[in-house]
Amino acid sequence: MAVLGLAATCAFAATSVPDGGGSLQNSPHDELSxxxxxxxxxxxxxxxxxxxxxxxxxxxxxxxxxxxxxxxxxxxxxxxxxxxxxxxxxxxxxxxxxxxxxxxxxxxxxxxxxxxxxxxxxxxxxxxxxxxxxxxxxxxxxxxxxxxxxxxxxxxxxxxxxxxxxxxxxxxxxxxxxxxxxxxxxxxxxxxxxxxxxxxxxxxxxxxxxxxxxxxxxxxxxxxxxxxxxxEPFSGACNAAASLWAEQRPYYDSAIVKLATHAAPPDYHGDNCPDPVDETPNLSDQFYPGDAPIFAAYYRDQLAGQVTTFRVLRPDGSVFDTWSGSSDAAHYAASYWYWTRSPLPAAAPEGLWRFVAEYEGQTYEHAFAVGDVDVDMIFADGFD
Incomplete structure (x- = not known):
């Protein structure tokens, strides 16, 4: 799997350029002789x-x-x-x-x-x-x-x-x-x-x-x-036969597949071949005042001009940070982008914080803990 650097892919055409990310998977395929x-x-x-x-x-x-x-x-x-x-x-x-x-x-x-x-x-x-x-x-x-x-x-x-x-x-x-x-x-x-x-x-x-x-x-x-x-079970302009799906999905099925907080950027280990090893996500849901969490969004079928609005909410629901972005690339079958925002202040309230993204009419949330909070409560609260 190849991961292209930010300079090799696109810039985010919005208020905040990501610190890294790019294309994922490089179109996995097969050839049956x-x-x-x-x-x-x-x-x-x-x-x-x-x-x-x-x-x-x-x-x-x-x-x-x-x-x-x-x-x-x-x-x-x-x-x-x-x-x-x-x-x-x-x-x-x-x-x-x-x-x-x-x-x-x-x-x-x-x-x-x-x-x-x-x-x-x-x-x-x-x-x-x-x-x-x-x-x-x-x-x-x-x-x-x-x-x-x-x-x-x-x-x-x-x-x-x-x-x-x-x-x-x-x-x-x-x-x-x-x-x-x-x-x-x-x-x-x-x-x-x-x-x-x-x-x-x-x-x-x-x-x-x-x-x-x-x-x-x-x-x-x-x-x-x-x-x-x-x-071909999909029906469309170049396949006039009736769809064979119970519910046909759209050609571009744009969505966020994962919203996450990280202690360090995810590591995809380059092309990861000929002996592919698991990726190292560096996920973390536990932070402390002074830490600078890395906020990441992972997409499928991301298209040019689709704006994502991000917010980081304190435990009381007030907005700590907000930014937005959109890709200039015509289409990514799979992509990811991450941001390191301002460090959490020394007076950051302890508790369950939320990282929220709004993309293509859908709202996505990921919870993380700040301070000496039991991380298990994140999952008990119903968030990923």
Whole structure:
């Protein structure tokens, strides 16, 4: 994962320039070769034939038109995960079959040549989140598990890839098949091939196994093995088919995924490859008069001109500090910015303080303690 310095990315076009930050993730992606796909298809066809013969799976009529709709989002935060968000999207399906040409469902270029799925990456600390098992992969629709592969190294990064990925494949009643790829090693459901799953059932954890540049889920949907047409579940100007999502998310799903206070700037360890280690967030929720907390906001789909207003509130709700900022860059799939403001005064009141951000009509809050206050009360108070 590459983190670009502030000078290499943009300046904040507002009242306060951040002390640091920039782009995150650098668009995690994957490349599944034709030979890789052919091997998977052969294995799945063999499994399906065996399951049909055993009476554990109904044969799909060749004339049936796949229309598996009502898809649930294939990720969810694990129990105990408290941040506002956990993901971003780096790539959609490439709808342009021409070599060297790309087109996504919204007539944009958030894809790459020949990409056949959706890449949903972890953010803002992907390796840490992966190792902590922060995000579950779940079935987007009911169906039957028709294939599984596990045990492959899950710490792939640019130009250092494991030989194979870890994945679960689910066939739906209409014959369409969903691929859930790049899973964390040994995190998969214990359900065997031939078992049925309901929408929302646990399938595994997000990892970076196979040809992957960072922790993300490759979610791919296509028609029956006989028809094998790649399906883009998002509907838009360049994909007139009806949306297959129960609730389609917007093309730019702008949000703050994490609001935090730090004792030191977060450390992403450069490109963190070929042996990626967890990021060092340097988070802190405990400060004292005279300290200078670092205030940080972590975004997905941050767009130029979107203003964020920040406030730091004393325990009585009065405003201690306020500032705002907006990015000049056209689009960041994931980004972060941090500020070191004036030190807390010697007379700073002890208690629970609040760091508040208002962004795109939403209000986000993070609580921190000043003085000899039990930090546990922060979480008991209902704040992250």
């Amino acid at each position: 034709p030979a890789f796909r052919a091997r998977i298809d052969t294995e799945l066809a063999r499994n399906v034939a065996e399951l049909v013969q055993a009476g554990r799976l109904s044969a799909t009529p060749p004339w049936l038109t796949p229309q598996q709709g009502g898809l649930a989002w294939p990720l969810r935060p694990a129990n105990g995960y408290a941040d506002y968000g956990y993901h971003g999207i780096s790539n959609f399906v490439d709808l342009n079959a021409g070599a060297g040409q790309t087109l996504d469902w919204n007539c944009g270029a958030r894809t790459y040549d020949g990409h056949a799925g959706i890449d949903i990456f972890l953010t803002p600390f992907p390796w840490l989140m992966m190792d902590q098992g922060s995000v579950d992969i779940v079935a987007a629709a009911p169906g039957t598990i028709i294939g599984k592969i596990d045990g492959n190294d899950d710490r792939s990064c640019p130009n250092h890839f494991s030989d194979d990925w870890n994945a679960v494949y689910v066939q739906h009643a209409d014959g369409s098949v969903a691929w859930y790829g790049h899973m964390k090693k040994f995190s998969q459901t214990g359900q065997p091939v031939g078992a049925t799953v309901a929408a929302g059932d646990y399938l595994g954890k997000v990892g970076s196994a196979g040809f992957s540049t960072g922790p993300h889920l490759h979610f791919e949907l296509h028609s029956s093995l006989a028809g094998y047409a790649i399906q």
